Amino acid sequence: MxxxxxxxxxxxxxxxxxxxxxxxxxxxxxxxxxxxxxxxxAMWPNVWQFAAREEEMPDVGDVVVYENAGRSYLVTRQDDGSVRAFHNVCLHRGRKLRLESGWSKEFKCPFHGFNWNTDGSLKEIPCRWDFGHLPDEKMSLPEAQVGRWGGYIFIKEAPGGQTLEEYLAPLPDHFQRWRHxxxxxxxxxxxxxxxxxxxxxxxxxxxxxxxxxxxxxxxxxxxxxxxxxxxxxxxxxxxxxxxxxxxxxxxxxxxxxxxxxxxxxxxxxxxxxxxxxxxxxxxxxxxxxxxxxxxxxxxxxxxxxxxxxxxxxxxxxxxxxxxxxxxxxxxxxxxxxxxxxxxxxxxxxxxxxxxxxxxxxxxxxxxxxxxxxxxxxxxxxxxxxxxxxxxxxxxxxxxxxxxxxxxxxxxxxxxxxxxxxxxxxxxxxxxxxxxxxxx
The missing domain is CATH 3.90.380.10 (Naphthalene 1,2-dioxygenase Alpha Subunit; Chain A, domain 1)
Incomplete structure (x- = not known):
């Protein structure tokens, strides 16, 4: 050099x-x-993981199915342009909600039709009369942390801990010149x-x-x-x-x-x-x-x-x-x-x-x-x-x-x-x- x-x-x-x-x-x-x-x-739930790139999911409703270490996540572009990540598991009988990345207006389980909005809130339970013990507020999809840097989208399962920027340091400072x-x-x-x-x-x-x-x-x-x-x-x-x-x-x-x-x-x-x-x-x-x-x-x-x-x-x-x-x-x-x-x-x-x-x-x-x-x-x-x-x-x-x-x-x-x-x-x-x- x-x-x-x-x-x-x-x-x-x-x-x-x-x-x-x-x-x-x-x-x-x-x-x-x-x-x-x-x-x-002990390790995978507590680390920030690279899950997707921004250009994989540029539009509202785009979904990336990210799977690793026994977990599956729906990384989803929201109406305001933000990104959220939900556990890809139906809260009824546990089937994965999606098997592939793509676009969706909802997360509907192919097994019995339990359905969620792309912001993770409950949309529909078929035969709702039979599930009076499941109030809407209890049925939101569990969520993982999301961090974004340099065109990369990261998820972290466990709450708390370092921010993504703290975790990546000094990478963001170095890569300022290279603009990923x-x-x-x-x-x-x-x-x-x-x-x-x-x-x-x-x-x-x-x-x-x-x-x-x-x-x-x-x-x-x-x-x-x-x-x-x-x-x-x-x-x-x-x-x-x-x-x-x-x-x-x-x-x-x-x-x-x-x-x-x-x-x-x-x-x-x-x-x-x-x-x-x-x-x-x-x-x-x-x-x-x-x-x-x-x-x-x-x-x-x-x-x-x-x-x-x-x-x-x-x-x-x-x-x-x-x-x-x-x-x-x-x-x-x-x-x-x-x-x-x-x-x-x-x-x-x-x-x-x-x-x-x-x-x-x-x-x-x-x-x-x-x-x-x-x-x-x-x-x-x-x-x-x-x-x-x-x-x-x-x-x-x-x-x-x-x-x-x-x-x-x-x-x-x-x-x-x-x-x-x-x-x-x-x-x-x-x-x-x-x-x-x-x-």
Whole structure:
């Protein structure tokens, strides 16, 4: 960053590392049904969860069915433009009121016809004469907390606790520059992975696995030069430099133009192989690529990018918000990850979104629907992901075997590096705090 043509903001340059010890984690944290039940009871109800994006539900009456950790919610756009979230359970015999997202003027149970308004108030009970013991005020749908930031909609089941802004800090301050509220979901792909939700999330918390798992990206990825920062209990980030060679490679063996060519070939966010970037004599690949992005992002969006640092135009700023939300920062199409246990400790629904900034002056488009891959389909089958699909397939090839290995671990230990895997240790420290407080 220090050598970049445009200096990045101070929060990107600042170190925020904390040594958290070197003790191993217990392998059965990933495999034990009892530990998973502790998470369901003590952690999930008490954390803010990313449930939807604003562009998924722009109109009054739009409903997103958000399901996670044994709960189901109706996240609903109200008449005044606000958003509320109700438990997706009929108060008569317990059937789910809705199975899919969409639009509705009411929440009518398909079993017996008990009916609610979209503000959660009771609308109708068939054969009302038989339910004199159920006054209207007792029959409002139970509600979860809702918070909104940056185009993201969050829910929290338990009342009280930190506000969303307090919970996310310092994420809102960092992302002021990158304006995710001006973006919409243009790609959204999901797939069920046969591994614990924590193991899947942790595969994206460190960059140094690239030397073995993703060797094709080493020509343009400073994998082992990643900076890892942790903030409070809920937020951490990996800052991985791009358009520079991995320290695992011989820098004298290739010219700067080769770095750019490899970058465009294998990094879909960089622009793809149809983009040609020439590196002038005496200029680094990093500066040449940043200058290209600065111009083309301004042309594509109508927003001035002259203040954008090279790092913000190139690098992977992979933030993680406890427990399962990971938005990328920077001025470019932004990746967003979400992981949900699906349905138990041995499987995970992993979702990958790509956000793109809506051009200046144009209306916000409605977000695309989820493209759900089958068990047999690789991530590469989602052609809209481009080169990223192959990257995810490399990651996912490891994870089922991680889960199998954890189940038969003889010493019940998972070892972590003190620095490069600090985000994983930070994650588990926070998880333990919730289990101790609410368990």
């Amino acid at each position: 220090e050598a970049d043509a445009v200096t990045p903001p101070e929060f990107l340059k600042a170190e925020a590392y904390e040594y958290m010890g070197s003790a191993p984690l217990a392998a059965d944290r990933y495999t034990s049904p009892a530990f998973f039940q502790r998470e369901l009871a 509220e001006e973006c919409s979901t243009v790609i959204w792909v999901g797939k069920v992975i046969k591994a614990n939700w924590k193991a899947v999330a942790e595969a994206f918390m460190e960059a140094w696995h690239s030397v073995i798992t993703h060797p094709q990206i080493l020509p343009f990825t400073g994998d082992a030069n990643t900076r890892y920062n942790v903030y409070g209990d809920h937020v951490n980030v990996a800052l991985t430099p791009f358009a520079v060679m991995s320290p695992h490679l011989d820098k004298s063996a290739h010219p700067q133009q080769w770095i750019i060519d490899e970058f465009l070939k294998y990094n879909g966010r960089a622009g793809g192989s149809d983009l040609a970037v020439q590196v002038p004599e005496g200029v680094s690949a990093r500066k040449a690529m940043a200058a290209t992005n600065r111009d083309r992002y301004a042309e594509q969006t109508g927003y001035d990018h002259s203040h954008a640092s090279d790092a913000e135009l190139l690098d992977a700023f992979t933030y993680n918000v406890f427990p399962n939300f990971a938005p990328w920062g920077g001025f470019m199409p932004n990746i967003v990850y979400r992981w949900r246990p699906w349905p138990d400790q041995d499987a995970t629904l992993m979702e990958v979104r790509i956000l793109s900034r809506t051009p200046k002056g144009q209306p916000m488009p409605r977000g695309v629907d989820l493209h759900m891959l089958t068990e047999e389909e690789p991530w590469a089958a989602a052609v809209e992901l481009g080169a990223l699909g192959g990257i995810f397939d490399q990651d996912m090839a490891n994870l089922p075997f991680v889960q199998e290995g954890l189940k038969v671990s003889k010493n019940n230990e998972v070892q972590l590096g003190d620095y490069q895997e600090i985000r994983i240790r930070h994650f588990h420290r926070t998880l333990d705090k919730y289990l101790a407080k609410f368990g």
